Amino acid sequence: MALNYLPVSWNGQKKLYDWTIAGLATVYLVIFCGLQAVLFPDVTAETIIIRATSTLAFLMLHVILIIGPLCRLSTRFLPLLYNRRHLGVSMFLVASVHGIFSVIQFHSRGNVDPLVSLFTSEPGYEHLSQFPFQTLGFFALLILFLMAATSHDFWLKNLSPRVWKTLHMGVYVVYGLLVMHVLLGVLQQETATVYTVVLGIGMALVIGLHLAAAIVSQRTDSRPLGQAMDGFVEVCDVHEIAENRAKTLMINGQNIALFRYDGKVSAINNQCRHQNGPLGEGKIIDGCITCPWHGYQYLPHNGQSPPPFTEKVETYAVKCISTRVWVDPTPAPPGTPQTPALLNGQ
């Protein structure tokens, strides 16, 4: 968590994760470059580097983008998410090799500055067929740089989670820019159907899984069952919540996680202060609500991280009437203690 982001950083799982990234990336590059040299001996080394790194980075971006929705669809994919930022930074490094090589190859050593050349050599901004596709790659790389540079929790804390999260949602802008970068660029020359099909499958996976995840979490978010009474609305039966687990609710725009533990029920805001992880998909471990994404913890009755940590989320008043659970969807300021509802008669 925020105070000890260095000490918890390394464990066997993380190392395994990084070795897997490095291993698969190496396999890709070796096969791509080796086969390129064997099947097309006329190619130049620069083109091999440009194409090998660009396609690898684009593949990594697809993996990064589908991990999120996969985890929403099944929590068993969560270990893939835990260290995703290493995948992101590696992808940026690979993509920057492509970008820098392309700028050198196509724009340097001419009669104007390379970056001026990048934006002015193809002035056909108004025609799709002549659109300077390399500028799209440039902006994608710029956003990736900002994301990679701020990926450490230090920046998360300094920029505030909201700003940080917004910046990191930029990955979707990057994806859009890159799809156009490829469509308007190399696919105008390399016209084999396979390329269009592969790109189509990639896009279908990314878009399809995001839609599926959105639909599924809409379905699992419970809505109030009846009318409000003294501000409280009836939300579910207590037996619908597993011990040490939560049910997520969407009431009046409030995203609420309702946890059951030790014969009690408490409600806190569903969004983790770290990166908006879904706390309601987490679990109570050692008496703390533990975020499924990176393991930030909060006490269920007051939404505060246990000392020495300082994160706080909004809390909500809860009551139980027989086995029915009622929640007041008015958020109390982050960290406000609430009396947990006791499961009467149990």
Add this chain to the structure above:
Amino acid sequence: MKPEDDFYIGWQSDAPLSIRKVVWRAVIALALIVPILAGLLVWQQRGFSGAVFEYGTLTTLEGELIRTPVPFLRVPVKQTADNAPLFERVLLIGFNKRGADSTLNAWERKYGPLTNKRLKVRGTLIYHDGKAALELTEEADALIDVSGIKPSSIPPVSSTLGQSSLGIVRLTGEITDPKCMLGVMKPGQGRPHRSCAVRCIAGGIPPLLAVQNRSGQRNYYLVVGPMGEPLNASILINVGRSVELRGRLEQADNWLILYTDSVQPLAQAPLDRSMQVAMCW
């Protein structure tokens, strides 16, 4: 509801079996996709021309310097049956993305006018489809020796040296830069390469029209204005696009030079057309 053990946080040292299984399956899937994709993406490429850039190897050529309409070194290659010498022209190109003119001007500042003088020049050869160019890699130092023309071995100096007119023609093809087209880059033409060709031509390398016939054979035409003046600045907008050029065609030894008076971009690209259709919907 989720079983008790089905929860794992990255900072825990071991994941439950059910989770490990899923993660391993994902990793195995990736391990299969990675080599297949790498292979497929390489295999389906269009391929690259057999053009050659002798990077790192310097070659010395001796011949007569011709500066207009584009700079050539005119090199005697053999004697024909009736003892007339046969020449081949090697297009001179500057170092990096530049034409040869700045280097030739530097030489002339040092040695006086060099047109039609016999020069010994060292550079890097670039060649493809029977056309060759020499990159003056060492710039000012690329000129090794200058001598006058020996009248016995070379025909008298005239502005139309080895040149003959082939009449007015209309040609359709892509404007490329000869440096990359003849071998410095692969691919050296087409959409992704366009911005580089623009840089080269803006830098003074004479534009080259690449014309492909139905059976894939190519012919190349150096493009200049109607009076032989450079068109580099005005043609930039059409580099890397399909164009139709009209003009007077001349043969200069083994090269064709088009003195063009009209450059017309060809009809709209399919991508723009489909975009317009989509917008009208």
